[in-house]
Amino acid sequence: MGDASPQVAPASSGRVIFLGPPGAGKGTQAARLAAHMGVPKISTGDMLREAIARGTPLGLQAAPLMEKGGLVPDELLIGIIQERLREDDCARGYILDGFPRTLKQAEGFESMAGGDRTAELLVFSVEVPRPELLRRLSGRRWCPRCQATYHVETNPPKREGLCDRDGMRLIQREDDKETAVARRLAEYDERTAPLIDHYCRRARFHRVDGHRPVDAVFDELKGLLEAAR
Numbered sequence: 001m002g003d004a005s006p007q008v009a010p011a012s013s014g015r016v017i018f019l020g021p022p023g024a025g026k027g028t029q030a031a032r033l034a035a036h037m038g039v040p041k042i043s044t045g046d047m048l049r050e051a052i053a054r055g056t057p058l059g060l061q062a063a064p065l066m067e068k069g070g071l072v073p074d075e076l077l078i079g080i081i082q083e084r085l086r087e088d089d090c091a092r093g094y095i096l097d098g099f100p101r102t103l104k105q106a107e108g109f110e111s112m113a114g115g116d117r118t119a120e121l122l123v124f125s126v127e128v129p130r131p132e133l134l135r136r137l138s139g140r141r142w143c144p145r146c147q148a149t150y151h152v153e154t155n156p157p158k159r160e161g162l163c164d165r166d167g168m169r170l171i172q173r174e175d176d177k178e179t180a181v182a183r184r185l186a187e188y189d190e191r192t193a194p195l196i197d198h199y200c201r202r203a204r205f206h207r208v209d210g211h212r213p214v215d216a217v218f219d220e221l222k223g224l225l226e227a228a229r
């Protein structure tokens with residue numbers, strides 16, 4: 001066989017970052033793509049909400065910031081990601097949903113993941129018009145046990161108000177209420193949007209139109225993933 005093609009996906013297509021404003025559909029698409037690729041989806045928002053539910057020191061520090069729609073300090077996030085990426089299931093790749101979110105986090109991530117490998121990263125920026133983001137966030141409902149996400153109009157659970165997976169009562173995230181949403185969008189514009197330019201110049205970067213049905217967005221992502229292999 002000599003130098004035949006590798007049997008596993010090369011690292012270049014195994015590490016994916018989702019960028020995009022709150023409500024763009026990052027979590028929805030990251031979960032589907034992770035299942036498709038057989039790699040873990042690492043969502044810093046989910047990790048923080050779990051820490052809050054368990055009342056850990058990280059959760060106690062993050063809760064008041066998240067409720068108001070602010071960002072949690074960079075050092076904390078860089079630390080939890082560094083620890084998570086050391087786990088065995090990340091060896092063949094991973095999908096990052098919600099991290100990095102500031103230039104400082106991007107630099108922290110790149111130094112822990114090998115700065116010279118940034119060009120191999122696949123970065124998707126999911127773009128959705130603002131009125132649609134507001135519609136999605138105000139209608140989102142969430143399962144506090146398994147973190148499944150629904151929407152009252154476009155993706156309702158089978159039984160009203162109850163999670164399809166575990167029957168838990170669905171709730172509205174505290175930070176999906178109006179004032180917190182305004183702050184989250186402002187944080188995105190000011191601190192996360194500059195990452196578009198950052199990765200545009202350093203990684204395999206793609207803008208993806210997220211204002212389409214979930215399946216259409218997913219089909220495009222799969223195509224881009226294939227093209228990167």
Ligand code: AP5
Binds near residue numbers: 028045046154212
């Ligand atoms: P996080 O949980 O990451 O929230 P976010 O980035 O604001 O993103 P969302 O979860 O709101 O939206 P999404 O893009 O994942 O959309 P989703 O797929 O759910 O972070 C929360 C907070 O944690 C932050 O504000 C911050 O405080 C803290 N934090 C997290 N990471 C941090 C970091 N790195 N640094 C500092 N602080 C951090 O979809 C939204 C809705 O739309 C759903 O109802 C869904 O069903 C629906 N939907 C999805 N796709 C479609 C579609 N194509 N068509 C119609 N509806 C759709």
